[in-house]
Amino acid sequence: xxxxxxxxxxxxxxxxxxxxxxxxxxxxxxxxxxxxxxxxxxxxxxxxxxxxxxxxxxxxxxxxxxxxxxxxxxxxxxxxxxxxxxxxxxxxxxxxxxxxxxxxxxxxxxxxxxxxxxxxxxxxxxxxxxxxxxxxxxxxxxxxxxxxxxxxxxxxxxxxxxxxxxxxxxxxxxxxxxxxxxxxxxxxxxxxxxxxxxxxxxxxxxxxxxxxxxxxxxxxxxxxxxxxxxxxxxxxxxxxxxxxxxxxxxxxxxxxxxxxxxxxxxxxxxxxxxxxxxxxxxxxxxxxxxxxxxxxxxxxxxxxxxxxxxxxxxxxxxxxxxxxxxxxxxxxxxxxxxxxxxxxxxxxxxxxxxxxxxxxxxxxxxxxxxxxxxxxxxxxxxxxxxxxxxxxxxxxxxxxxxx
Numbered sequence: 001x002x003x004x005x006x007x008x009x010x011x012x013x014x015x016x017x018x019x020x021x022x023x024x025x026x027x028x029x030x031x032x033x034x035x036x037x038x039x040x041x042x043x044x045x046x047x048x049x050x051x052x053x054x055x056x057x058x059x060x061x062x063x064x065x066x067x068x069x070x071x072x073x074x075x076x077x078x079x080x081x082x083x084x085x086x087x088x089x090x091x092x093x094x095x096x097x098x099x100x101x102x103x104x105x106x107x108x109x110x111x112x113x114x115x116x117x118x119x120x121x122x123x124x125x126x127x128x129x130x131x132x133x134x135x136x137x138x139x140x141x142x143x144x145x146x147x148x149x150x151x152x153x154x155x156x157x158x159x160x161x162x163x164x165x166x167x168x169x170x171x172x173x174x175x176x177x178x179x180x181x182x183x184x185x186x187x188x189x190x191x192x193x194x195x196x197x198x199x200x201x202x203x204x205x206x207x208x209x210x211x212x213x214x215x216x217x218x219x220x221x222x223x224x225x226x227x228x229x230x231x232x233x234x235x236x237x238x239x240x241x242x243x244x245x246x247x248x249x250x251x252x253x254x255x256x257x258x259x260x261x262x263x264x265x266x267x268x269x270x271x272x273x274x275x276x277x278x279x280x281x282x283x284x285x286x287x288x289x290x291x292x293x294x295x296x297x298x299x300x301x302x303x304x305x306x307x308x309x310x311x312x313x314x315x316x317x318x319x320x321x322x323x324x325x326x327x328x329x330x331x332x333x334x335x336x337x338x339x340x341x342x343x344x345x346x347x348x349x350x351x352x353x354x355x356x357x358x359x360x361x362x363x364x365x366x367x368x369x370x371x372x373x374x375x376x377x378x379x380x381x382x383x384x385x386x387x388x389x390x391x392x393x394x395x396x397x398x399x400x401x402x403x
Contacts, residue, residue: 057135059085063125067141074117074145074230075183078125081110085131095122116187116230119238120147148238152176154228156245157294157393163250165374166215167292169393170198170224177205179234184208187231187239193221201403203390213400215376216249218269223247253375255367257350259286260381262341264350266367275363276341278334279382280348286379287348287387290396291324293331293375296368299358302330319358320368324350324377325392331377333364348384350377 064079065072072078080090086108092100100123102113117123124142131137153175178184181202190198190210194217200210216222223246228239257264257277264277280286300321319333333354339345340353340363354364376396379387389395395403 055133055135057085057129057137058131058133059083059129059135059137061127061129061137061139063127063139063141065143067143069143071146072117072143073232074119075232078113078117078123079110080112080125080127082129082137083109085129085137087111087127087129088136089126089128091126093124094118115227117145119145119230121145148236150237151240152178152233152237154226154239154241156224158224158245158247160245161247163248163372165293165372165376166218166249166252166254167290167376167393167396168211168216168247168249168374169292169395170210171393172208172210174206174208174233176237177234178208179205180232181205181208183231184228184233184239187226187228189225189227191223191225193219196220196222198222199403201395201398207390209390209393209395211395211403213403215252215254215396218249218252220249221246222249249374250372253371254378255376256378256380257286258381259344259379259383262339262344264352266370268370275352275367277350277352278337278339278342278346279344279350279379280346280384281344282383284347285344285384286346286350286382287325287329287384287391288379288382289386290376290378290394291329291387292393292396293322293324293371293373293377294393295323296371296373297321297323298368300332302328302332317356319354319356320362320364322368322371323392325387325394327391329387329392331367331371333358333362333368350379 060083062081065077080087087104090102090104090111092102092113094100100113100117101115102111104111122142122144127139129137154172156170156172158170172188185200188200192198196212196216198210198212200208202208223244226241226243229242231239233239251269253266253268255264255266257279259279262277263274265272265274298320300318301316302318319335321330321332323330329348331350334351335354335356337345352363352367354362359365360369386397387394389397
């Protein structure tokens with residue numbers, strides 16, 4: 001007796017078992033089990049057998065990319081679909097056997113991965129479907145994603161596990177123009193301990209800033225999740241980073257400098273005090289609006305030529321300097337004059353009493369030591385316009401609806 005094996009047909013799989021009689025001569029020709037004659041070597045089918053051709057599934061599977069494809073894009077290239085039936089199983093694994101997440105559509109006719117594939121990776125696709133009669137169609141294919149020749153570098157202003165003020169804005173800068181902005185935004189997500197929503201806003205094609213709708217709540221724990229290695233940021237150019245960056249929001253400190261009264265009110269965790277300051281003079285008024293401390297220097301040099309003011313000043317040892325804008329606005333100590341609380345005498349900065357050496361006991365020294373990157377400094381009643389939202393971390397000057 002011979003056993004028939006699995007018969008495979010294009011578009012379907014059918015299991016067929018048949019028994020054959022060797023006709024007394026050993027059935028030297030062997031022959032296909034389904035076509036072998038019954039007992040006595042006649043052409044009539046043996047009892048219990050049928051001469052009908054095996055049925056194949058009406059379900060027709062299509063897998064893109066084609067079997068053996070190379071240099072496949074990691075996004076929008078993998079699709080499994082079926083006509084004349086419904087998908088029952090789709091399994092996609094990489095060369096390490098790691099499964100690719102995805103879901104069959106509600107109507108059962110399609111499947112797509114839920115995230116971009118990994119670049120430079122080999123994948124195998126096993127798919128099955130069935131038709132209305134329950135007959136199964138199966139497909140097994142493989143392909144390899146491309147290895148990027150060009151990448152964009154990604155840098156931000158966050159240090160792992162650092163603590164920032166409630167006004168902190170995460171600013172991400174790319175070294176090449178980003179064309180697929182929506183894809184990049186989807187590749188950067190924020191996980192927060194209290195469910196705070198964070199959104200991104202583009203300034204041009206190389207800078208993407210993130211913030212919540214209002215100042216962060218003190219104590220919020222935040223993790224930035226970068227998943228950009230498999231994102232095509234521009235034609236033929238891919239991201240360079242997949243990593244998590246955790247940071248924490250510290251206590252709340254929001255300071256408001258009034259150009260009219262020459263006073264700055266500092267509100268820290270609900271407690272407030274006021275210190276005398278001087279702001280920009282009539283010729284060089286300070287920016288109005290919300291700014292954020294982006295860096296701190298115990299001592300720094302300030303040269304008017306670097307901010308387009310010619311040779312008006314060059315001070316090599318400005319104490320307790322905290323940057324507010326990229327255009328050169330600082331909160332800093334001042335030892336060379338005493339206009340605090342009386343008049344506005346600066347070239348646009350907010351300054352307060354200090355010593356030449358930068359005393360920790362001075363007004364400026366105490367404010368410096370009590371401040372952190374991410375603290376808010378707001379200027380009101382100045383004759384100047386509102387600071388541009390891309391000048392430093394000044395994005396709080398855009399309302400949430402337009403962010």
